[in-house]
Amino acid sequence: MKKMINSVESLLEESLNGFATAHRDIVRLNHQPNFVTRADSSKAKVKLISGGGSGHEPLHTGLVGMGMLDAACPGQIFTSPGPDQMLVAAQAVDAGKGILFIVKNYAGDVMNFEIAAEMLDIPTETILVADDVSLPADHSTGRRGVAGTLIVEKIVGAAAEAGANLQACKQLGERVAQSTASMGVALSSCTVPAIGKPTFDIGSNEIEMGVGIHGERGREPMDLVSASEIVEKLASHIDAELKPAAGQRVLLHVNGFGATPLMELYLVFDLAAQYWQEKGVIIERSLVGNFTTSLDMAGCSITLTLLDDEMIQYWDAPVHTAALRWGC
Amino acid sequence: MKKMINSVESLLEESLNGFATAHRDIVRLNHQPNFVTRADSSKAKVKLISGGGSGHEPLHTGLVGMGMLDAACPGQIFTSPGPDQMLVAAQAVDAGKGILFIVKNYAGDVMNFEIAAEMLDIPTETILVADDVSLPADHSTGRRGVAGTLIVEKIVGAAAEAGANLQACKQLGERVAQSTASMGVALSSCTVPAIGKPTFDIGSNEIEMGVGIHGERGREPMDLVSASEIVEKLASHIDAELKPAAGQRVLLHVNGFGATPLMELYLVFDLAAQYWQEKGVIIERSLVGNFTTSLDMAGCSITLTLLDDEMIQYWDAPVHTAALRWGC
Structure with a gap:
């Protein structure tokens, strides 16, 4: 395993x-338990908290x-954070x-956020x-949450910033989540530092859809x-799920898993945009880059969100984070 | 070779x-010859043009x-663009x-930009x-231009936007270039699609400083x-070159080569910041991420720029590009 680290611990x-x-102009870091907050968290608004295993930076x-x-x-790599982190972050x-x-x-994320919500003496709602x-939609543990999470966080984040109340934020977030579908492909495995070898084997001429x-x-x-062919396969699964009609406005997000050059991500974006444009779907907004990564995995995912006026307004609203920044 | 492409060509x-x-809100693409311009290029100002082989996106x-x-x-991957590209872009x-x-x-970039400058019937200056x-500083073909280029482009770009004339832009750019030093380390080779195998061999427990x-x-x-130890080695070479005094303000840029997780880049940033902070140097501004990449190479570079008030003002000035965006 080749990593630029001092120790796994x-x-x-x-x-x-x-x-x-x-x-340091944007965030503050708390240790024991680990969580990151906005540098300025004084505003009276619904507070959005997310989290999960590290390695997806x-x-x-x-x-x-x-x-x-x-x-x-943030939990340890690919490991859910503990309820204490969410609890103290929420109180903060x-x-x-x-x-x-x-x-x-x-499962771990869902359980620990649930425990934190139960322990909190503050009105709390959850968007899954x-x-x-x-x-499949009826998979035993449900479908995994992947790159679409960022879309939910951006749109609901703007609504909360604009003063939407807790129920309105929750309803909007669920609407965005239900309007969003993703699928990914890997060309290589990632390597978790604590394990020290690739998570899965993959042949030199093989990909994992x-x-x-x-x-x-x-x-x-x-x-x-x-x-x-890769894009056709990914896009057709997403299309079958969301069934965007001609004239539907969408956000198209191509997300790199960490080790794939931007040249390839833009090429995938080009092909995916063509796929839906040929169906009369309107690529109203786009996002290309490494946002929901899997350490050093090569590959990417495609995410599509069906947009309406409200979602577009909130997507375009100012944002000032380390990874997404516009309008300010 | 595993790439998400349709063909090398x-x-x-x-x-x-x-x-x-x-x-499409930011750029326009011209074909034959290939170049990218700002979507709105009507402003009367000094126009900044860069370029080079692709694969560094x-x-x-x-x-x-x-x-x-x-x-x-943009030239083909790791191949200089032709003088025709620079010529037509400049005229545009x-x-x-x-x-x-x-x-x-x-050599190729220098020669082709020189030919374009000679062919242009417009006042033209060049920052190398x-x-x-x-x-070493006296290397036969001179030192390579790497991640510090972005720093020059940002600071001079802001000056040109603010109305600085051609000579002032050139002088500022040369001052930034002389105040900037970089060094990189690779954990893996990149693979150029047209070649189809890694550019260099590297042992499973070896790095290339x-x-x-x-x-x-x-x-x-x-x-x-x-x-x-890696950071100490990179930083000490940079430090020996720029010799920042205690109290000197600097921009510290950790640049990923493409396949290294953001977690490791932030860890490298932490160690590099400590290295200079222990010498009393002030990390006034910072930039961490994949900006000057080498396709799918794992590793990173550290870049340090000695800052003054003017450079800080221009670094902070609004920018609206695909990869860097703030203040607007």
């Missing part, structure tokens, strides 16, 4: 310290800031308008994101095919 | 098309926009205030960036050591 702390130093710490998350709770940022947890659908359509963001095996391993 | 065009579609196309570059000329964006070429010090201190952004062999291959 200190990696998360040292990385968080660097993050907090680099972005910039998700979620890089999305803390004006117009998006109020706090993020609460401003009397309630707490909204945004949770990717993984389960956008990975590589699994429908891979999860922790290297969960996907829908099917298959031979490496052209980018056009 | 069509990769650049398809990628540029995706880039232009995703960022977001550099330079992702840095075209308000407050930074007016045009970028010229607004009567002169053209400033910002050129990374590689040669910030890679892994090579002082690597170039095209996978040029560095100062020395050595055994993989701790992140602290």
Whole structure:
């Protein structure tokens, strides 16, 4: 295993310290328990908190800031954060308008956010994101939450910033989550530092369609095919789920898993945009880059969100985080 | 070779098309010859043009926009763009205030920008960036231009936007270039699609100190050591070059080469910040992320720029590009 680290044990702390130093105009870092808050968290508004295992950076710490998350709770790599992190983070940022947890659908995350919500003496609601359509909708543990989470966080973050109340934020977030579908493909495995070897084996001419963001095996391993064929496959699953009509406005997000050059991500974006444009769908907004990563995995995911006027307005609203910044 | 592409021949065009579609609010793409300009290039100002081989994205196309570059000329992967690209791009964006070429010090780039300057019937100046201190200052072809180029482009871009004339832009850019030093380390090689195999061999427990952004062999291959030792080595070379005094304000930029997780880049930033803070140097501004990449190479570079009030003002000035965006 080749990593620029000092030790597996200190990696998360040292990385968080660097993050907090680099972005001290935007965030504050709390230790024991670990969580990141906005540098200025005094505003009386619904507070959005997300979190999950580390290794997906910039998700979620890089999305803390004006117009998006109020706090993020990073667990160890690919490991759920504990309820104590969410509890103390919620108490730290609460401003009397309630707490909204945004949770990717993984058993550990769901359970720990649930425990924190029960322990909190503050009105708390939860949005569960389960956008990975590589699994069937009736999968035993539900679908995984992947790159669509960022879309939910951005749109609901803007609504909360604009003064929407807890119920309105929750309803909007659920609407965005239900309007969003994602699917990914891996060309290589990631390597978790504490394990020291690739999470899964993959042949030198093989790709993993429908891979999860922790290297969960996907829908099917298959031979490496052209980018056009890969995109056609990913897009057709997403399209079958969301069924955008001609004239529908969408947000198209191509997310890199960490080790894939931007040139390839833009090429995938080009092909995916063409796929839906040929159906008369309107690519109203777009986002291309490494946002929901899987350490050093090569590959990418495609995410589509069906947009309406309200979502577009909130997507365009000012945001000031380490990873997303515009309008301010 | 595992890449999400359709063909080696069509990769650049398809990628540029995706880039232009995703960022159609910021850029326009010209074909035959290939160059990217700002969507709105009507302002009467000194026009900044950069370019070079592709494979370093977001550099330079992702840095075209308000407050930074007016045009970028992408060559094929790791191949200099032709003088025709720079010539037509300059003619397209010229607004009567002169053209400033910002050129990374590689023989092909230098020669082709020189030919374009000679052919242009417009006042043209050139800033050469040669910030890679892994090579001695008296190296036969000079030092390579690497991640410090972005710093020059940002600061001079803001000056040009504010109305500085051609000579003032050139002088400022040369001052930034001389105040900037970089050095990189590779944990893996990149793979150029047209070649189909890694550019260099590297042992499973080996790193390449002082690597170039095209996978040029560095100062020395050595055994993989701790992140602290890697950073100490990179930082000490940079420090010996720039000799920042206690109290000196600096911009610290940790740049990923493409395949290294953000967690590791922030960890490297943390260690590098400590290195200079212990000497009393003030980390006034910072930038962490994948900006000057080498396709799918794992590793990173550290760049330090000695700042003064003018540079800080221009660094902070609004910028609106695909890869850097703030203040607007």
